Amino acid sequence: MTAAGGSNRKWAVDLEKTLGEGDVVLELGRWERHCIYRVPASIKNKNLRAYQPQLVSLGPFHHGEPHLLPMEEHKRRALGRLLRRSGRSFDEFVAAVEDVAEELEHAYMDLGDEWAAGRGPGSRERFLEMMILDGCFLLEVMRRAAAGFDHHNDYAPNDPIFSSDDPIFCSHGILYHIPSIRRDMLMLENQLPLLLLHKLIGVQRESPPGDDFINRMVVRFLAPFSRPPTPVGRLGLHPLDVFRWSMLFGEYQRFRVPEFDSDDTIRSAVELYQAGIRFKTSNSSSLHNIRFRRGVLSMPKLPVDDSTEYTLFNMVAFERLHVGTGSATGSAIMAYVFFVDCIIQSPKDVALLTSKGIIRNSLGSEEAVAMLFHSLARDVVLDPDGALSALLRELNGYSSLPWEMWFTNLKRTYFGSPWAFMSLLAAAFLLLMTVLQTVYTMRQFYRDG
Template sequence: MADETVEAWVVDVEKTLVDSQPEAEGAKWMAQSIYLVPARMKILGAGAYKPRTLSLGPYHHGDPDLLPMEVHKRRALRHVVRRSGKTARQFVAGVEEVAEKLEGAYADLGDEWRGPGNRSRFLQVMVTDGCFLLEVMRMAAAGEHVGDYAPKDPVFSMHGLLYTVPHIRLDMVIMENQLPLLLLQKIMALENVNTNLTDEFAINRMVLEFLSTMLQPLPPGIGLALHPLDVIRRSFLSGQDQLTSITQGQGYSIPSAFELYHAGISFKAGSTISPRCISFQNGVLTMPRFVMDDSSEYFFLNMMAFERLHADAGNDVTEFVQFLGSILLSAQDVKLLCSEGVIENILHEDEAVVGMFKRLATDFVVVRGSAIGHLYQQVYMYIWNNPCRGLTYWFTQFVNTYFHTPWKAISLFAGTLLLMLSIVQTLYAVLSFYRKKD
């Protein structure tokens, strides 16, 4: 029995030797762009990686909590097919032309979805979810129900726009809940809509306008984004870098915003919300303007997950979050940046912002030689190249550490008093000893 087991294992290994060629492995990794988030990362997310209203794609299809939306997805499919004048079979056949590319986008996709024998289920989910997502984005763009839906439709109406669409937006940025934009492009071409609307720039813009009105539009010529999360991340990082990276140098840390302020550094809100507007010059730290609300943690966690799992994504969002986690250590740091117009805190509680970035910045480090690492070095040199600024920074740290709250001040006073009494008692004992000896 053992020999048979080993023989079967050897045969299986021999069959997959071709897949281990560098070219084949490289093509596989390049095709993937949608990932299951590992358990070690979900510990930090506290539910931010799981959709709550809508499943998109295969990973969460069939989840019991998401089944109520399936009836609305199938209804949207029927409207798209009827409006196009084509048959559902034609839509499936059209999407099947790019099925291998769509399958390849999903990492660790189970055997129940892959290959010719199981492709029918995969195609059904792709066509249904793609049509539904297009209909939701069109309805939101129009600001009212799409023409061939009932006025009281629970999703495709003003009521749905107010109460359902916000939850769909949140689910659209979840790493495990992505649809390739190639799918949307294919479905729009099958609808016989205006060909100008199926180009890559128009699709990127449609997705971005649905997800956020605050972000910068993606410029033409960059190609079709991978999926909605890729669109939001690219837009968030749009703009020209104000910092230059360095190739070597020792690691530096950065003080909190309150400590920087008392060391002579002032803050200025940049012209955009992109982290690439960060700069430091003549004692002024220019930072992007950003709004902190209930969805901020979702956006940051999933963009950071994409950077960790997609080898070609870079590390920009992760380093920006680490930077914010380093300078926002207390409520007074948040208050300071709010007063300077850098942060608009819709969460209202400053401690909530501190807690959020404390969670987000866990288990992340700034890459040595990066642009943010260079910023840390610039700030460090600005403070310590001037003795007065260095002394002020040290004194601020001391006060902030030992006098931040009345209890800390009382503890310091009591500890100092006990130390002094212990010294006096020791001196008295020594003097008494020598008096007796004399």
């Protein structure tokens, strides 16, 4: 590159050097290592609260924030209990984490200089300390939650986080703090690599656990009241990643391209229902299990409560920032959000889906549910070649058939109640008698003539 006027300026020379540094292989390796991201302001500004941990920092991005500092004392106590119970030395845990320190660092995109090795004095040591404290705290929280209200607990009965089953204190931590910790574990900026937990558990057990063991342990904690199958094949990237997996098992139905003409109008749930399409709940909780057969659209039940907002917002952000997100699932959460937003265009659509059992509305307001999905789907683009895009076209094509509209209106008008059906029969009988009488009269007229 030559600067204007033919003279070589320093900035132009420096820029020309950087242009030659782009190596495809090196860039591929660089992007592959990242899986935990800072959410850009363009995404975060839509709902700041959905991306902000409220109780505990996990990892470097929110470490040291004033409102999260009180939990640091509990992290140290959890580490002490874990060390005592495991019978292992602290040096063994440090050595295990130090072996993968570089991989853990590279999991975080835009890691600050205060954490990245070589960028400041003591940065690697601070990073290792934080990883061990946060990882052991998370293991202790999950162990305590899995134990439930048992008596095998080595914490004080009035411990605010790990309190034991006691007639006075009633496992205060399990009831009041663990739900908040679950919430914070699903913040994209607040993730720990599962490789860290794999190494820490390996020290305790003298042998590394299987990848599936780690994945299932995390999913059981994040979704204690459901038991979805957890995909196997690799260790999850972090808790948000495996929780997303747990919602996307199974395969999409293969939808055919309509043989009849279909416009590009996106019809709401009420419009589809008026066109003859019936709604029912599917027999699986997977968001892949959306089926359309013989005029029936089946969808998994969707609980909509205070947790739905931050869970879906963070999974959508993860899919937007992490290229690939798993070849088998692609941008499945974004596709689902887009699809639901298409058929929910007003509170009436929410009311219809609620009446069919598809939405379990704990927000209390149909309008709040509609606004939630409108907010989630803002700037989300649906893959035109994806399964749910094909489903929208098939629904529109089916609901455009004139005979379907006519039959549906007839059925709902005259077969909706016994009295309407009796009225239809009476009218048909009178019409038939009138026709017969007319025919008889005309025959008599021509015979007499």
